[in-house]
Amino acid sequence: MKTLCLYYTRTNTTKAAIKTIADIAGADVAQYTDGRKRTGLLGYIGACFATVDNTISKVAIKGRVKLKDYDRVIIGMPVWAEGPCAIGRALIKKYAGDMPPEVYYVVTHMGKNDYMAKIKAMDDLLGRPSKGQISIRTKNNDYIKEAAEFAVTLD
Numbered sequence: 606m607k608t609l610c611l612y613y614t615r616t617n618t619t620k621a622a623i624k625t626i627a628d629i630a631g632a633d634v635a636q637y638t639d640g641r642k643r644t645g646l647l648g649y650i651g652a653c654f655a656t657v658d659n660t661i662s663k664v665a666i667k668g669r670v671k672l673k674d675y676d677r678v679i680i681g682m683p684v685w686a687e688g689p690c691a692i693g694r695a696l697i698k699k700y701a702g703d704m705p706p707e708v709y710y711v712v713t714h715m716g717k718n719d720y721m722a723k724i725k726a727m728d729d730l731l732g733r734p735s736k737g738q739i740s741i742r743t744k745n746n747d748y749i750k751e752a753a754e755f756a757v758t759l760d
């Protein structure tokens with residue numbers, strides 16, 4: 606199964622989880638972004654507003670990636686403002702028609718809430734059911750181990 610792992614990251618946590626999964630699954634990895642710098646307090650506040658108001662105007666996958674070359678895509682993103690970040694949701698909406706048959710969501714977050722209802726709700730953007738979803742807590746949790754455990758469940 607040809608697998609592509611995609612990630613958006615602000616502070617490299619989602620990147621580390623996704624790279625762990627990709628290593629185990631033998632997958633290609635690519636980053637996606639809206640091109641905006643989101644460092645510092647202003648970046649944090651802007652990220653919250655973008656997520657609450659759905660104001661991401663552009664998002665793109667970096668590099669020469671053809672989604673149609675893959676059988677499976679694993680999309681990583683952080684939680685911002687109590688839900689999957691606006692950039693991840695914008696990516697799913699923009700590329701829904703090109704996504705491979707199997708789509709998985711890997712969502713990282715600090716708090717104890719698992720955000721699963723909001724993670725599964727991204728299927729409305731995809732236009733069909735995703736194959737799997739995982740919510741990974743990063744604070745006080747070995748999130749790399751959790752990512753690795755998820756990866757070995759993939760067939």
Ligand SMILES: Cc1cc2nc3c(=O)[nH]c(=O)nc-3n(C[C@H](O)[C@H](O)[C@H](O)COP(=O)(O)O)c2cc1C
Nearest residue numbers: 614615616617618619683684685686687714715716
């Ligand atoms: C703007 C912003 C809002 C966030 N909101 C939440 C939240 O509501 N709940 C939560 O558990 N974590 C929240 N976080 C923490 C991130 O989801 C968490 O640290 C994530 O793993 C960071 O991933 P990254 O390093 O790949 O960007 C927020 C982080 C940012 C930057």
